[in-house]
Amino acid sequence: MPDRGVRTPVAVGARITRFGVTERLLHWAVAALVGVETVTGAFLWAPAFSTLVSRPTATWLHLAAAVGLALAFLLAPLIGDRDALRRAARQVDRFDADDAAWLRGLPRRLLHRRARPAPPQGRFNAGQKLNAALTGGLLAVLALSGALLWQGERDTDWRLEGSVTVHDAATVALLVLVLGHIYLAVLNPATRHALQGMTRGDVDRAWAEHHHATWVAEQGAVDAPRERAVGDGSDAAADRRPARRRGAGRDR
Numbered sequence: 001m002p003d004r005g006v007r008t009p010v011a012v013g014a015r016i017t018r019f020g021v022t023e024r025l026l027h028w029a030v031a032a033l034v035g036v037e038t039v040t041g042a043f044l045w046a047p048a049f050s051t052l053v054s055r056p057t058a059t060w061l062h063l064a065a066a067v068g069l070a071l072a073f074l075l076a077p078l079i080g081d082r083d084a085l086r087r088a089a090r091q092v093d094r095f096d097a098d099d100a101a102w103l104r105g106l107p108r109r110l111l112h113r114r115a116r117p118a119p120p121q122g123r124f125n126a127g128q129k130l131n132a133a134l135t136g137g138l139l140a141v142l143a144l145s146g147a148l149l150w151q152g153e154r155d156t157d158w159r160l161e162g163s164v165t166v167h168d169a170a171t172v173a174l175l176v177l178v179l180g181h182i183y184l185a186v187l188n189p190a191t192r193h194a195l196q197g198m199t200r201g202d203v204d205r206a207w208a209e210h211h212h213a214t215w216v217a218e219q220g221a222v223d224a225p226r227e228r229a230v231g232d233g234s235d236a237a238a239d240r241r242p243a244r245r246r247g248a249g250r251d252r
């Protein structure tokens, strides 16, 4: 569903592939397992919940979801589309001048309706890249502090002061990020169309051109037939056609 800010008129129904099966399965597996971690973590944290789920059961589920998360990240590249994951990691990892400009202009865009539009973005905008980096970092901190807590219950030598505080603080920080992420993916009118990319795999191309103009241009999608889904998220097309459509479909 295109939002009102879209400037490039395209035929209704033109779609562009945003996420492949492996990327979507990994995303939803991580989302579900982080959900289980959050709920069971709340059971362990608040004794009031112990009437609903016993502590041993909550502990077991909490550990099982943590192992599930590790397995998801390990197995996805082994049994899924490794190239797509490597490509997505590269696209999330690369931070360029447009990303810096996007971040610099963010406060102004949030505060002033008539602020200068954001520079065109690649497959992920600077906010998404930051979100992915912080989420990954926090999951690593949670895994490490969680492993210390688990080992500390077996061997007091591993009971390090501060492990609980670090685990709790990382949980709160991750929750804030995830709630903001869900707000943008489900509620915010300008960005909620992205949910279709993570469910059915493709999005309206006009929406993509508005929010990820550089990525769409790299796909060679601008000149491709508009009636069918195009592109596979790859940057192979970018290698053939590195032209950047500056100013096309700028974000606010």
Ligand code: HEM
Binding pocket: 018, 027, 030, 031, 032, 034, 035, 123, 124, 127, 128, 129, 131, 132, 135, 178, 181, 182, 185, 186, 194, 195, 196, 197, 198
């Ligand atoms: C109900 C919960 C969730 C929904 C509805 C949701 C939705 C989405 C959508 C629509 C995208 C694609 C955005 C785009 O097209 O660019 C996305 C990407 C992503 N999601 Fe989620 N997500 C959820 C939970 C989570 C959780 C729990 C995590 C990790 C802890 C997570 C991590 C990510 C990351 C790292 C990306 C790529 C970067 C970004 O778009 O921020 N998501 N999610």
